[in-house]
Amino acid sequence: MNAAGRQADPIAEYEAALTAVLHGPGGEKARMIEELWDGLADTAEAHVDEGESYERAARLAVREFGTVEEIAPVCQRELTIAQARHTARTVILIAPFLVACWYLARTSGLPGTAWQLPRTAQSLAVHLAAVAIAAALLAASTLAATGTLARRLPTPRRLPLVVAWAGTTTSVTMAVATLALAVAAALATDWPLLALAGALSAASHAVVASSARASRRCARLAVA
Template identity: 70%
Template sequence: MSAAGPRADVIDEHVAALSAALHGPARAKSRLIGEIRDGLMDTAAAHAADGVPRQRAARLAVREFGTVDDLVPSCQRELTIAQARHTARTVALTSPFLVACWYLAGSIDQGQAWQLPRTAQLVAVHLAGVATFAALFAAVALAATGTLARRLPTPRGLPLVVAWAGTTASGAMAGAALALVTAAALATDWPLLVCAGALAAASHAAVAASARACRHCARLPVT
């Protein structure tokens, strides 16, 4: 084994254990883990430059940084906020698609004899309103965890609120998709409604996954 081998093994094992204990957006988590690993390597190198054997230098670096249990709470809080921002951003970006669905639904022929398509339109309109409200809240959450966070602490409960806002928005999108597809079965302008339903379904899929991850992160212990 090379001289650098033991050092890398000790640090890599520590970093791998920390990574397994953390949950959050892949990109943010990768960046955080990379920064910690770089810090450990630099600290170990400093000890080695002072004449400490490399394996002991690595162990000293790990000890100075803290155990996995020591690091997880603060690291998880950072990732939880990152996940909340990811969910809020997803809601803010996908909700306009549901508004587009509202316009598409409103453009179909309303003089037809069937009442179910008209009812489905009304359902879609109300659900679009729910998603619009969620998008406005998402914009506020992005500000609270971004520019405002430099001056004011981020409320502890905000990630969970963002998660449930995302869940509400995804539910509205799923309901709108169902209503529009139902209307498409009876409407004369069914291609427009199918397109609207597809947009709503795609938006639901994107938001639901992010909101689920946010709920999980928000329930993890943090400092």
């Protein structure tokens, strides 16, 4: 089918409209849209076999499937949970690195009592580690609640939003860790290691922040 024909196809128009309103992990969204397309195509084909023209068969299939306004909330809920799981996995992977940053700041070869700012950075690192551990525990609980436990218990409606803000908190914590490591590197004797950790912390912040931002958007759409 050429591009013009595809644009005029009721199923293609339905697919485009649904794609535009859904947000979530790219792979999950693509899989969902493909499954919906296959279902609509099979239904339309069944109507064609009954003697309907393709255009009418496609419109009947879309009508039977439900409007975009009716289907989108159900699909978005599934994508929101998928995005929450993605963010949770990201937080779990990042948390150990944040604890390692805490350890580096605590054990770095800083000058003695003349430097008050590094001591502040070390104290801050303890709080960063605590945030990382709390976020990791929440992320692990989220994976359990949306995985095996979801077969027995309903997933709490607000859980994706909680995970989104936990990811946001973790991303902010990574930004603060980057600053703390940069300060420590400027004043420490083993600054190359601290500088490398700071660069990795900045990169981790970008990854977590992006996932958390996507989770917040999905969560808002799911509860709208």
